[in-house]
Amino acid sequence: MDKKKPIRRFKSFRWEETDLLAYKEEGSAPFKAITRQTLFRDPALKCELRYFEMAPGGYSTLERHQHMHAVLILRGRGEVLVGDEVREIATNDLVTIEPWTWHQLRAGPDVPLGFLCMVNAERDKPSLPTDEERKALEADPKVAAFLKGT
């Protein structure tokens, strides 16, 4: 990996020498209007720090995995599903996503939502819910409303 300049300037939620990437491969999982930038990844670091940003109305994939997410909201507002809890989130709030906890983030209808996410560099791949698991989540009306984006 190329070494980064020691200082990388911030420009309206883009950073120098930092590519704007697709969130995931298109069609691999459900998501909407979300981009990814890897702010720090280095053999000397055992974690990566990524920045994800969703346009208004955008959302990440509903998924879970062994690895933990450590999230800091850097921009805007939205909602997060963590397990069976739906919570509003705003700039600088912290979100801890424990191993094997279903989670999804959604930007507000009229504001973007940008967040930092720290993860272990070595980590497992996310699992998507089965139809049964999705139905179990939707049994809670609040969770069902969140998943529909209403």
Place this chain on the structure above:
Amino acid sequence: MDKKKPIRRFKSFRWEETDLLAYKEEGSAPFKAITRQTLFRDPALKCELRYFEMAPGGYSTLERHQHMHAVLILRGRGEVLVGDEVREIATNDLVTIEPWTWHQLRAGPDVPLGFLCMVNAERDKPSLPTDEERKALEADPKVAAFLKGT
């Protein structure tokens, strides 16, 4: 370690369930007007994410170590010394501090400087400069002015 609530609210650069700590033990090294909050530390994570904040005129310790620092400026403005470079830094800029690189951060004279710092959970202790190393750094007038805070 106690499990954290999944969402921790941000309150003016303090977070719920997150202690405001001394930067280091008083007298262990030179520093001024700087505090520490550990935002994420968990056995499931191989890194920690800390938030440091300096009051106007405050500074961190001039030091170096094997472990890498991955820094994102979260609040305010200031200057950083990385190796033999002195650079201005502002909110959301990224700073990479390579292993064994001398570094120090300083808040501006009239603004605080708050920053996130990601580090490996397992890491070595910092080294302070010897008198000779400090003199070598001060041979560069820009670095000397930075270290004096002028």
